[in-house]
Amino acid sequence: ADSDVEQLTKDPKNWAMQSGNLANHRYSELKQITAQNAKNLQVAWTFSTGVLRGHEGGPLVVGDTMYIHSPFPNKVFALSLEDQSIRWKYEPKQDPTVIPVMCCDTVNRGVAYANGKIFLQQADTTLVALDAKTGAELWKIKVGDPKIGETTTNTPHVFKDKVLTGISGGEFGVRGRVTAHDINTGKILWKAYSTGPDNELMVDPGRTMTWTDGKMAPIGPNSSLKTWQGDQWKLGGGTTWGWYSYDPATNLVYYGTGNPSTWNPRQRPGDNKWSMTIFARDLDTGMAKWVYQMTPHDEWDYDGVNEMILADIKVKGQPRKALVHFDRNGFGYTLDRVSGELLVAEKYDPKVNWATHVDMKTGRPQVVAKYSTDKNGPDVNSKGICPSALGSKDQQPASFNRKTGLFYVPTNHVCMDYEPFQIEYTAGQPYVGSTLSMYAAPNSHGGLGNFIAWDAGTGKIVWSKPEKFSVWSGALSTAGDVVFYGTLEGYLKAVDLNGKELWKFKTPSGIIGNVHTWEYKGKQYIGVLSGIGGWAGIGLAAGLTKGTEGLGAVGGYKDLAKYTELGGVLTVFALPDR
Ligand SMILES: O=C(O)c1cc(C(=O)O)c2c(n1)C(=O)C(=O)c1cc(C(=O)O)[nH]c1-2
Numbered sequence: 001a002d003s004d005v006e007q008l009t010k011d012p013k014n015w016a017m018q019s020g021n022l023a024n025h026r027y028s029e030l031k032q033i034t035a036q037n038a039k040n041l042q043v044a045w046t047f048s049t050g051v052l053r054g055h056e057g058g059p060l061v062v063g064d065t066m067y068i069h070s071p072f073p074n075k076v077f078a079l080s081l082e083d084q085s086i087r088w089k090y091e092p093k094q095d096p097t098v099i100p101v102m103c104c105d106t107v108n109r110g111v112a113y114a115n116g117k118i119f120l121q122q123a124d125t126t127l128v129a130l131d132a133k134t135g136a137e138l139w140k141i142k143v144g145d146p147k148i149g150e151t152t153t154n155t156p157h158v159f160k161d162k163v164l165t166g167i168s169g170g171e172f173g174v175r176g177r178v179t180a181h182d183i184n185t186g187k188i189l190w191k192a193y194s195t196g197p198d199n200e201l202m203v204d205p206g207r208t209m210t211w212t213d214g215k216m217a218p219i220g221p222n223s224s225l226k227t228w229q230g231d232q233w234k235l236g237g238g239t240t241w242g243w244y245s246y247d248p249a250t251n252l253v254y255y256g257t258g259n260p261s262t263w264n265p266r267q268r269p270g271d272n273k274w275s276m277t278i279f280a281r282d283l284d285t286g287m288a289k290w291v292y293q294m295t296p297h298d299e300w301d302y303d304g305v306n307e308m309i310l311a312d313i314k315v316k317g318q319p320r321k322a323l324v325h326f327d328r329n330g331f332g333y334t335l336d337r338v339s340g341e342l343l344v345a346e347k348y349d350p351k352v353n354w355a356t357h358v359d360m361k362t363g364r365p366q367v368v369a370k371y372s373t374d375k376n377g378p379d380v381n382s383k384g385i386c387p388s389a390l391g392s393k394d395q396q397p398a399s400f401n402r403k404t405g406l407f408y409v410p411t412n413h414v415c416m417d418y419e420p421f422q423i424e425y426t427a428g429q430p431y432v433g434s435t436l437s438m439y440a441a442p443n444s445h446g447g448l449g450n451f452i453a454w455d456a457g458t459g460k461i462v463w464s465k466p467e468k469f470s471v472w473s474g475a476l477s478t479a480g481d482v483v484f485y486g487t488l489e490g491y492l493k494a495v496d497l498n499g500k501e502l503w504k505f506k507t508p509s510g511i512i513g514n515v516h517t518w519e520y521k522g523k524q525y526i527g528v529l530s531g532i533g534g535w536a537g538i539g540l541a542a543g544l545t546k547g548t549e550g551l552g553a554v555g556g557y558k559d560l561a562k563y564t565e566l567g568g569v570l571t572v573f574a575l576p577d578r
């Protein structure tokens, strides 16, 4: 039987899924807080998780209870909205040796709710179901092995009667996959890899389609194996650590796969399918209906895992069932989510230079030779590549406003120098094979980020608001015509539909969490987790973690220490009583 989560997300009093709804909208129908009164927002209450390092994701609210989480050791708290007391607390026992094999800080992107259960994905790859009333453990299952660099940072995703989860470790030669579990027992119902033989990919060579020659065509047999040399696909990356979405009308689940391993492209000739790819899979069977690869043969670490936002919008004047995706590679893609047809691919940061454009017939980016780290070869420093490996956007999710039809997107405005080198694979050791340095986009406003509004029907930036640092927090937009996001200095900001700043508040630490909203006893609340960390904040969060120095210190982020310190704190805001 289907879970209650879809129904719960239809009542805007709840915030029952990390993304707000199945379609990854991060939009709320609540409109007590408006562009006129947002300047009056005040702190209603706060709560410390007692954990340092990177707090991504955000609070879930179901009825009169809030569920929040922390990064490693992955605590979960159930809080009463009535008196803010702790109803229960869960703290798993985990082996801390997992910490050094997490590439980009010990982040966690939050818990999921369904049918009276809370689902948690621990760093050590254990997927756990808890009783939402008591916090008692109902079942758990390990989906990976940290000894070979497999870890988990993603939120679990509940669609209908299944909970889906991914894997991290693209920087350790992990082979990416998604598993679908029975919500009542944890039993694996299907498992679909990103690289390898057709049966393990769960593709049908005659029926799984992809965009080629200006139309959809079957992918053909061994579509992945043919694009790797020898057994390289076994260490091929294509991990699955992003925000998934689901369309009940087509029964398709959508997610992206990450970078191919290693970052030295000369060591893995070929397109490296299906890394850097959008998968559309039937939820019941797991079989792929269509795939689209954004960055064939990645040479820059542009993981393709960023969220797929399902939106019914006009594209070039025609109403379409669209899928909108802001890829790390700097292109904003609009596809037909039913067929997989490529509709729009345009740069959402004007500085993007590694490719001139995406060929709309082949779907392939046209790479600029001087920024090809493969052509330039190992031990050559390719300079001035935009975006950097952080992408024009990383994990920080965008919001789709159902009223304006526009997307509000937190972005990075960062470029890099990239120098690949030969690396041997050793299980459980970084398999990175490149050194980077990253810096603010040259000849621009000097900051490391922008917060933008995007028209996915035409592929155009509507407005762009410069920020000193990358906007590493997820956005929220509301029917009250307010858009919220957090900054790495720790400000929670409210802007109007033209990007004009209405209000800001300095929270206790830098924000890499996502802004959520809910209603309790007739009052609308806004909540966000502070707690600097993640890749942009890792310098502050951990010093550079041993073994991950190669991931590159980002020059400008060192200044963060002038603005903020570590510490996970939830801050809840509301308008004053009249
Ligand atoms: O390839 C992978 O498996 C993998 C995993 C993760 C992760 O799980 O956090 C990140 C990345 N890659 C990555 O490339 C990246 O830029 C990144 C940023 C962050 C973050 O939370 O700030 N995680 C990750």
Ligand SMILES: [Ca+2]
Residues within 6 Å of the ligand: 170, 171, 258, 259, 303
């Ligand atoms: Ca990666």
